[in-house]
Amino acid sequence: MATPSSPFAFLGDLFNKLGARLQPPPWAVHEVQHRTVLFLNHVLQQEPEAQQRLLRQQGKVVQFQWRFVTMALVATPAGLLDLAPDGAMPDLTLTVTEESPLGLVRATVRGDKPAVQIVGDVQLAAEVNWLVDHVRWDVEDDLARVIGDVPAHAAGNGARRAVDALRKFVGGRAAADPQGPGSGSAGDAA
The missing domain is CATH 1.20.5 (Single alpha-helices involved in coiled-coils or other helix-helix interfaces)
Structure with a gap:
């Protein structure tokens, strides 16, 4: 019988089981996503180069996924972000491949980027990568x-x-x- 590598391995299993069963109401998901967009735009407004790069990607949709969490954003004519309309086809899909919440937190604390599966527009992916590397709050x-x-x-x-x-x-x-x-x-x- 294999032993878990961490005494907290059960937390990952618990998160998997609860996450699959307990879903927040749609209004709560929308509110959290809206607040996230407001925060991201606040940070983007402090970096004019970031806004110029997003302006070149105007109208393109980036979909972020991790486990059962999905968020689609669209670049606006102002060089900022907005929630993409429901049913919008993503030009780029970024899926975090680390399944364990604890593993993701551990990598983030170490300063590592999580492993991401990239599907879609290569130029848009390069711009998103630049934003991740250069824009800081x-x-x-x-x-x-x-x-x-x-x-x-x-x-x-x-x-x-x-x-x-x-x-x-x-x-x-x-x-x-x-x-x-x-x-x-x-x-x-x-």
Whole structure:
């Protein structure tokens, strides 16, 4: 009998079973997707180059999938994003292939991109990849608008130290775990 590689392996199984049975109501899904689009547009508006790249892809639909979660976005004439109309055919489909929620979180904390299956428009995929690589939310700037520059900078420094410590911890555990996906991470030489 095989033993699970993690004492928390049951959480992945629980997530699979519950996720297949418990689906949120459509209005809740739409509301979460709408809020996600608002957040993404807020971040995109801080990066004019990103808006120019999206403007060139105007009207194209990108569908994101992970397990039972699907979200389709369309590039707008303003170089931003909007929810694609129901039934819109995607020009590009990006499917996250990591099935385990814990594995996905672990990879994200390490700073790794999850493995993604790409189907569709190659140029659109290249633009999405550029956005993922270059667009970052300036949390400190947004926080400074609320609490001021100095406290926001201090909070940002504290958050960066916490993230670095978490990455070192997760990276150390992944190196000790022979079944872990990493054969070394770029964040180790800091």
